[in-house]
Amino acid sequence: MLRLALPLMLGLAAPAMAADLLVKNVNGYTLDGHGQLQRFDALLVDHGKVEATGKLAALQPKAGGAQVIDGGGRTLLPGLIDAHGHVMELGYYSTQVDLTGTRSLDEALARIKTYADAHPDAPWIIGGGWNQEIWKLGRFPTAKELDAVVSNRPVWLSRVDGHAAWANSAAIRLAGVTAKSADPKGGRIDRDAQGNPAGVFVDGATDLVNAKVPEPTPAQRTAALDAALAEMAKVGLTGVGDPGIDLATYQLYRRYADAHKLTARIYAMIHNTGADFDTISQGGPLIGYGHDFLSVRAVKLYADGALGSRGAALLSPYSDDTHNRGLLFQPQPQLTAMIEKAFGKGYQVCIHAIGDAANREVLDSYAAAYKVHPEAKAFRNRVEHAQIVAVSDIPRFKTLDLIASMQPTHATSDMNMAEARIGHARMAGAYAWRTFLDQGTVIAGGSDFPVESPNPFFGLYSAVTRQDHQGQPPGGWYPQQAMTMTEALRAFTLDAAYAEHAEKTLGTLEPGKWADFILIDRDIIAGPPADIWKTRVLQTWVGGKQVYAAQ
Structure with missing residues (x-):
């Protein structure tokens, strides 16, 4: 068992020295700004940010009186970011x-x-x-x-x-x-x-x-946030895109950020463009609040339901329910108006779309909204899930500069029913990660927790193998759509950060970025893909401060 002798304390003032922390003797991996994999055996941190990575001999003279941590040869990765997880x-x-x-x-x-x-x-x-x-x-x-x-x-x-x-x-x-x-x-x-x-x-x-369920009490909200932050730290998540917060959650996050109690960086999306949005958006987007622990610069909208409950909106009826095409939540003009309202306040838009009819409505709505707000095409707008897309619509993601925010474990959880729901022909545009990547669309990796486990190593495993934890089906489910290990890591680090406008400060361990990193018990890059999901997090660090240690 790896024991690192650093106090579990946040917000400590850094002593006057060349650097705060030197982590040595690690099997380190990071991506560079171009998404290329880099290796290192030591990490130097100063005032919560990466000073350098590289060989110990080169970094040690710069360490001064820094705290020295021996990583015991363990693998060190950038902190993982879940682009779509429901924190509360x-x-x-x-x-x-x-x-x-x-x-x-x-x-x-x-x-x-x-x-x-x-x-x-x-x-x-x-x-x-x-x-x-x-x-x-x-x-x-x-x-x-x-x-x-x-x-x-x-x-x-x-x-x-x-x-x-x-x-x-x-x-x-x-x-x-x-x-x-x-x-x-x-x-x-x-x-x-x-x-x-x-x-x-x-x-x-x-x-x-x-409407009849009692609202959570303030004490229940606080307890829920504490529990979620603890669980996220345990599985190596140093950041999360939280899709669909209300005013009470926004206020809670602000209080935690002010009190330096957030142990993961939260990129929050406001639920819809109603009264809560009107209140929260009065001062404009909140960007990098509390040393980049909280940003509220996005809106979450919804186009349809989900596949498992046959609420996902399809262009043609369900193959296993021929009188049902699912549920579109609103007509396209109404969705377009909501997008335009968010754009008008300077907010990125992220829209839930599962079925091919919903994805087409979202694409059409973005195209219409860009005619009114052409500047908003640069907002890095997103489609959350992009789960079943007509093959002819996939290129429009690139044309419209949209990010596909996708959850690899949805594929391996849905493979027991997805083809029965939509038939073989429509599978060509379902869970189509390779098709999106090959056309240059950014995929932001996530889990949709607690719909799926918050453990990002489950997502990395699914992305690479397209199998369940028993290795089924042999060779993977529609394996031609799998990601490489580097692509999967990028989806949960650099590209998840990009989807939050944070690639300059998060997502890799490049100099000047926040020192968000994890130590894990195995080498997921060089080791067998079949073991990725078994990975155990030993240490989680955010801004150069330890927030979790395995017992």
């Missing part, structure tokens, strides 16, 4: 019912009952992570099945993708939803044979129940 939701999962990994409906119900019995005073039972595809139900779960384990309190459990949720009868009654309730715009109520709400609400319909 990750934290809430630590205190709620977590159905992630349940293999059957019965297992999920048992877990819900155990949680409810352990929390008799909780007014609502809240949680998520279920996936009916893994349970092999062939349908959504029902309220009656939930009632069998909890009937005296409302239960509300989000699907793993966050685009559907499962309610018991008590929650449905509180929401006032009946057979006479119409499906809201951009949403769908799952119904039984008599037209009554069956228990699952898809996309916009979840608002019917969400």
Whole structure:
């Protein structure tokens, strides 16, 4: 076990010396500004920033009285950046019912009952992570099945993708939803044979129940952020793009940045362009606040739902549900108007789009908005997920200068149902990382946690192998779309930083950039790809300060 004798303290004043920290005896890798892999065996840090990397003999004379850390020959990488992860939701999962990994409906119900019995005073039972595809139900779960384990309190459990949720009868009654309730715009109520709400609400319909769920208390918000930051540090994430924050979360992040309590850099995207955006944007984009720990210079919009709940909007019907094309959340003129509003305030726009119809609507909306705001083409606007794109639309990402913010683990999680949903022909533009990279489109790597694990080594593994952790399928799932190891590392470092306008300060260990780095237990560059997901983080450092040490 590697032990580094540096106090776990943030914000310490640097002593007067040539450098603060010398990390020696490491198997170091970084990309340069052109994305080329570089090797080094020592790292010199001064006032939280990289002074130099290279051979120890060359760096040691510059170290002066710096603290010297022996890396024990371990591999050192730039801190990893998740371009799309929901920070607060990750934290809430630590205190709620977590159905992630349940293999059957019965297992999920048992877990819900155990949680409810352990929390008799909780007014609502809240949680998520279920996936009916893994349970092999062939349908959504029902309220009656939930009632069998909890009937005296409302239960509300989000699907793993966050685009559907499962309610018991008590929650449905509180929401006032009946057979006479119409499906809201951009949403769908799952119904039984008599037209009554069956228990699952898809996309916009979840608002019917969400409106009755109590808001988290300030103490719950604080606890969630603390838990999320601790988990991120543990898995080697030194930065995250947080898609869709509200005003309360913005205020919480500001307080943490002011108190020097953020242990990862947060690039926050404001949820939609409504009242919270109007308030937050009054002073314009927040850039590099608190020594680059917080930036709020982007807006997150939504075009459709998710594939697993058949809410992703498709140009042609689902192959396994021929009367369903999914859900577009708003018509193109409305989406264009939202983009233009964000552009007018100087904000980058990041739009959730899963299905090929949603991606086409997003591309058309960006093209229309650029006619009004041609300057905004330089904002590095993004499509979040870009999961299923018509092959003829992929070149438009390059023409419109759009970043594809993609999550490699979505491919390996979805491979059990994706082709059944869309058929073989449409797979040509699905999870098409190689096609995007070959045309020069930047891919910002992420996970969409807690939809997927926040562990970035799972994403790196999926990007390179396109296999699950059991090595299936042999050779990879549509392996022609895989990334190289260097491309995958770039997606989670330099290109994730680029997607946040931060490639000059983050993403590599070049001189002058923040010294965000991790020590890990194996060489993922030279070692077998099959072992990448097994990587264990030993140390996480942000701005030259240690924020995590493995026990």
